[in-house]
Amino acid sequence: DVVMTQSPLSLTVTLGQSASISCRSSQTLVSSDGSTYLSWFQQRPGQSPRRLIYKLSNRDSGVPDRFSGSGSDTDFTLKISRVEAEDVGVYYCMQGTHYPPWTFGQGTKVEIK
Amino acid sequence: QVQLVESGGGVVQPGRALRLSCAASGFTFSSYSMHWVRRAPGKGLEWVAVISYDGSNRFYADSVKGRFTISRDNSKSTVYLQMTSLRGEDAAVYYCAKDDNSSPARWGQGTLVTVSS
Numbered sequence: 087d088v089v090m091t092q093s094p095l096s097l098t099v100t101l102g103q104s105a106s107i108s109c110r111s112s113q114t115l116v117s118s119d120g121s122t123y124l125s126w127f128q129q130r131p132g133q134s135p136r137r138l139i140y141k142l143s144n145r146d147s148g149v150p151d152r153f154s155g156s157g158s159d160t161d162f163t164l165k166i167s168r169v170e171a172e173d174v175g176v177y178y179c180m181q182g183t184h185y186p187p188w189t190f191g192q193g194t195k196v197e198i199k
Numbered sequence: 200q201v202q203l204v205e206s207g208g209g210v211v212q213p214g215r216a217l218r219l220s221c222a223a224s225g226f227t228f229s230s231y232s233m234h235w236v237r238r239a240p241g242k243g244l245e246w247v248a249v250i251s252y253d254g255s256n257r258f259y260a261d262s263v264k265g266r267f268t269i270s271r272d273n274s275k276s277t278v279y280l281q282m283t284s285l286r287g288e289d290a291a292v293y294y295c296a297k298d299d300n301s302s303p304a305r306w307g308q309g310t311l312v313t314v315s316s
Contacts, residue, residue: 125302127244134294134306135236135244141300178244182301186249186258188234193243 088112088184092177092191099169100199107194109162109179116159116183123182126155126164129193130175139164166196174198201225201305203295208310211285219280221295221307228276229253232298235269235280236306237291245291249298250278263289282312290314 089112099105115122126139137146139155142162152167166173179191207219221233235247248259248269257269268281278295292311296303 121300123301125300127303129238129244134308135303136306137302137304140302140304144300146304176243180244180246180302185301187260188246188249188301188303190244190246 087187088115088181088189090179090181090189090191092179092194094194095192096195096197098197098199099166099173101171102168105166105169105173105196107164107166107177107179107196109157109164109191111160111162111181113184114159115162115181121183122158124155124157124162125180125182126153127178127180127190128173128175129178130172133175135178169196169198171198201297203297203305203307205293205295205307205310208293208312210313210315212316213286213314215285216281216283217285217312219282219293219295219310219312221278221280223276223278223295223297226297229273233269233271233278234296234298234303235278235293236296236303237289237293238309239288239291242291247293248280285312285314287314 091110093108122142127135129135143155176193202224204222211217234249250269266284271278292309294309296306
């Protein structure tokens with residue numbers, strides 16, 4: 087199984103500043119079709135998870151452009167620019183290249199200073 | 200708009216069974232794979248199972264293999280998760296989600312399963 091490792095596990099950010107979350111996979115996530123099936127999810131307190139990014143860097147509909155995904159091979163980053171109060175929550179990376187199983191990172195808790 | 204509504208959660212004794220349902224609307228249900236994902240108290244997200252658009256392929260996490268069964272009824276736009284031999288570690292909020300690009304793209308509100316004697 088592919089192991090997904092996120093860092094940091096907790097992050098406190100000042101409003102208006104940027105935040106970055108790292109995600110590493112135990113093997114390359116480049117699929118035989120050339121795509122990288124790496125997604126990012128946000129789970130706000132008391133809410134269901136919401137997908138932000140799919141296939142490495144594609145933003146889902148309605149996701150602010152403050153959120154961006156990047157990386158390659160086994161190293162990936164979610165960047166949140168100009169952090170807002172509504173960004174508080176837990177963020178997860180997930181791989182869908184080598185399945186089953188689909189595997190999530192441990193989650194990164196983002197708080198506002 | 201896509202809507203997924205889970206139901207069937209509740210309190211169940213260890214060793215007993217429970218069936219979760221997820222009613223879908225707002226998209227062509229029969230064209231999409233569907234996932235179940237759970238989040239146990241104090242833990243992160245854990246993928247549980249997936250079923251292909253026509254039900255011909257089903258995959259499970261090792262933690263539930265042999266105990267849980269995913270199924271779907273495309274005529275009712277509903278996906279199910281039959282859970283048997285429930286354990287304390289199965290207690291969680293269970294979410295169904297529509298797959299898109301090998302990823303749970305849209306999620307329901309979740310249903311809570313509590314395993315307690």
